[in-house]
Amino acid sequence: MRRGELTDAAWLVIEPLLPRPGTSRARWRDHRQVINGILWKLRTGAPWRDLLERFGPWKTCHERLRRWTGDGTWEKILASVIVHDDGQPVEWVISVDSSVVRVHQHAAGGRKKGGSAGSSPAALTGEAIGRSRGGWSTKIHLAADGRGRPLSILITPGQAGDNPMLFPLLEAIAVPTGKPGWPRRKPDLLIADKGYAHDSTRVRLRRRGIKHVIPERSDQTARRASKGSRGGRPPSFDRDAYRQRNVVERAFNRLKQWRDLATRYAKRASIYQASLTIAAIMIWLR
Incomplete structure (x- = not known):
């Protein structure tokens, strides 16, 4: 095992969740080797064709990433590792925020309007690529628990607003409780900045019984x-509770340590969304 690769403990958690090899006579390359290749690519931001030989053919790693993106394997693993954390349960003081990443010229050719097969539901237009002040960009919307661990991640074009994605973020949270019934989605407390300070948002949160700490804008x-x-x-505004919002900023810092995520190289929104999910999995497995 080398730096950044799956540890034995992490492999024991995710191995049962991976698809079984097919019945083809062709040799099915080891899942762990392939995942380590994907992790190396996401960590370094290198082109797929520069993948190290010890991870096997780059096409195998890319195809496995694409296939498991389409069948929801990564989302299933994330839901499982949130339960199998380091023994400390999810802290339900949830902070939300967004961050814009530049789209590299290799990815900027993705369609800007209209849907595409296999795109993430969060990609509101085309491949979640939009033009903002810095040029072509994608916006990452994140909900993190009280320890700065990702609970849900969605992406939109870079010029999209924060407030419209608040409730989709909350609805994307689904943490199994280990008991019969629906997974838990409702936080004990929601913390957000002024980008979410809309009267209609406060009304919807109160109707759902969600306590929140959102500062009022000066114009309001x-x-x-x-x-x-x-x-x-x-x-009402709890200044002491609002100080806890820094955990979502720290979560973004962790995600952007993966160079392939700090700048978007993936042309397809579904692949970039899956890459964010993989990084979130690794954060939970640490």
């Missing part, structure tokens, strides 16, 4: 003050 404060007593009371 001024508008309420201009109405006098008709403007109502300001929304």
